[in-house]
Amino acid sequence: MENTVQNKLNAIKEGAIRDFNKAQDSTELYNFKVQYLGKSGALTEAMKLMANLPKEEKPLFGKLVNEVKAELETLYSEVENKIKNQEINAQMSHQKLDLSFSVASPAKGNEHPIFRVTNEIVSIMSRLGYSLRTGPLIEKDYYNFEALNIPPNHPARDMQDTFFVDDTHVLRTHTSPIQIHSLENEKPPLRIIGTGSVFRCDSDISHLPNFHQIEGMCVDEKVSMADLKGTISFFVKEFFGPQLQTRFRPSFFPFTEPSAEVDCSCPICKGKGTNCSLCKQTGWIEIGGCGLINPKVFEFAKVEYPKWQGFAFGFGIERMAIIKYGVDDIRHFPKNDVRFLNQF
Ligand code: PHE
Numbered sequence: 503m504e505n506t507v508q509n510k511l512n513a514i515k516e517g518a519i520r521d522f523n524k525a526q527d528s529t530e531l532y533n534f535k536v537q538y539l540g541k542s543g544a545l546t547e548a549m550k551l552m553a554n555l556p557k558e559e560k561p562l563f564g565k566l567v568n569e570v571k572a573e574l575e576t577l578y579s580e581v582e583n584k585i586k587n588q589e590i591n592a593q594m595s596h597q598k599l600d601l602s603f604s605v606a607s608p609a610k611g612n613e614h615p616i617f618r619v620t621n622e623i624v625s626i627m628s629r630l631g632y633s634l635r636t637g638p639l640i641e642k643d644y645y646n647f648e649a650l651n652i653p654p655n656h657p658a659r660d661m662q663d664t665f666f667v668d669d670t671h672v673l674r675t676h677t678s679p680i681q682i683h684s685l686e687n688e689k690p691p692l693r694i695i696g697t698g699s700v701f702r703c704d705s706d707i708s709h710l711p712n713f714h715q716i717e718g719m720c721v722d723e724k725v726s727m728a729d730l731k732g733t734i735s736f737f738v739k740e741f742f743g744p745q746l747q748t749r750f751r752p753s754f755f756p757f758t759e760p761s762a763e764v765d766c767s768c769p770i771c772k773g774k775g776t777n778c779s780l781c782k783q784t785g786w787i788e789i790g791g792c793g794l795i796n797p798k799v800f801e802f803a804k805v806e807y808p809k810w811q812g813f814a815f816g817f818g819i820e821r822m823a824i825i826k827y828g829v830d831d832i833r834h835f836p837k838n839d840v841r842f843l844n845q846f
Contacts, residue, residue: 507551507554507555508566508705510548510551511566511567511570513550514538514544514545515570515571515573515574517538517544518534518538518539518544518574518577519574519577521531521537521538522534522535522574522577522578522581523581524577524730525581525585526698527585527589528582528585528586528589531578531581531582531585535578538574539571539574539575539578545567545570545571545574548567549564549567549625549676551563551797552564552567552615568581569694576631577605581604592761599769603760608735609684612840612843612844612846613846614835614838614843615823615827615835615846616714616819616823616835617771618819619819619822619823619826620697620714620716620819622741623695623697623716623737623741623817623819623822624695624697624716626737626740626741627718627737629697630693630733630736630737631693631765632693632694632695632718632720633693633694633695634694634695634696634697635680635683635684635694635695635696635760636680636696636697636698637674637677637679637680637683637696637698638674639671639673639674639698639699639701640667640671640673640674641672641673641674641679642670642671643670643671643672644670644674645674645683645699646664646672646674646675646678646679647659647672648802649679649682649799649802649803650678650679650682650756650757650802651756651757651796651799651800651801652756653804654759656756658672658756659771659785660730662675662676662702663675663702663703663704664702664703665701665702665703665711668732673701674700674701675698675700675701675702676700676715676717676816677696677697677698677715677716677717677756678717678814678816679696679815680694680696680717680719681694681696681717681719681757681795681799681814682802684696684719685721685799685803685805686803686804687801690721690805690810690812691721691722691723691810692716692719692720692721692722692812693719693720693721694719695716695717695718695719696716696717696719697715697716697717697819698714699712699713699714700712700713700714700715707779707780707831707832707833709802709832710820710832710833710835710836712836713745713818713819713820713832714818714819715790716816716817716822717814717815717816717817717841718733718796718811718814718815718816719812719813719814720733720812720813720814721795721805721810721811721812722810722811722812723809723810723811724811725794725812725813727760727794727813728792729792729813730792730794730813730815731750733813733815734748734750734764734792735748738766740744741822741826742766742825742826744822746766746767746769746825747766747767747773748764748765748767749764749765749786750762750763750764750765751763751765751794753791755793756796756798757793757795757796757798757799758791758792758793758794758795758796758813758814759793759794759796759797760793760794761791761792761793762791762793763788763790763791763792764788764789764790764791764792764815764817765786765787765788765789766787766789766825767785767786767787767823768780768781768784768785768787768825769784769825769826769828770828770830771785772805773785773786779830780824780830786820786828787821787825788819789817789818789821789822789825790815790818790821791815791816792813792814792815792816793814794811794813795811795812795813799813820832820835823835826846
């Protein structure tokens with residue numbers, strides 16, 4: 503092969519090795535790469551010399567050019583790695599992080615007091631062996647009323663002002679339908695709690711059209727009013743602390759017999775009642791109802807009575823939150839004003 507051509511190739515190679523190694527930073531190194539290996543760089547130019555070579559030398563020359571190219575590319579990436587590392591180290595050594603610098607942190611969210619109370623109730627009841635159930639918000643009339651021994655057109659329906667979805671469906675007015683779903687789908691003995699939203703056409707300082715309830719149901723072979731009182735008293739003490747009083751008042755619910763209402767002493771006036779708008783000057787706040795499950799309900803759900811007996815209770819979660827935290831108006835809960843929510 504003509505010496506001049508080979509010499510030229512060698513000169514390019516040596517020039518590139520020298521330049522790559524003397525590059526001071528990655529930009530300079532890159533410029534050298536373009537100069538030697540780029541589209542119109544020295545090696546591409548050298549390829550053009552091939553045209554003047556005799557036919558039989560062309561393949562050899564092509565091979566030589568490719569070898570030089572591969573060698574230079576390897577060298578380039580080695581030097582590039584070395585330089586990049588040096589640059590990173592240099593940057594890190596003079597760039598100091600001020601860890602004491604305070605930045606504006608984004609506003610933090612808060613667990614809603616209703617969920618906090620719900621979780622606490624669920625955890626207390628789970629210690630007594632109760633497990634959680636849920637049910638649909640839109641219920642068949644059958645589950646919300648009929649199977650709970652509230653027949654169509656019965657005056658007991660007036661106890662719960664109802665939002666009707668259509669002729670046979672309502673927004674559930676209480677969590678008691680969860681009792682029926684559980685009785686239909688599970689085998690006793692049962693200890694379940696159900697929680698969630700309920701709806702009634704009602705709204706004032708102590709009533710909301712959409713509020714939350716917790717339902718409890720125990721079904722076993724021998725269940726008495728004493729078991730019910732023991733369970734609720736334990737639960738109320740665990741939840742509110744020993745300083746709050748509870749009382750049971752005889753009452754009526756179509757799905758329990760006998761029935762009682764559960765009251766707690768008012769946290770605002772400490773049970774005195776003087777000038778207290780929360781407890782309407784009675785010193786007591788009702789938290790819900792309870793009773794022994796009416797045999798009629800077992801009949802609807804096809805559970806054998808008196809082999810199986812039970813008690814049930816249903817409490818308003820907002821009511822319980824009000825008593826626990828001393829909130830003066832139930833309507834604060836759905837407003838979601840962070841100034842209110844952040845206090846919990
Ligand atoms: N479901 C009743 C209500 O919302 C409360 C209740 C539940 C009463 C269970 C007795 C037993 O008023």
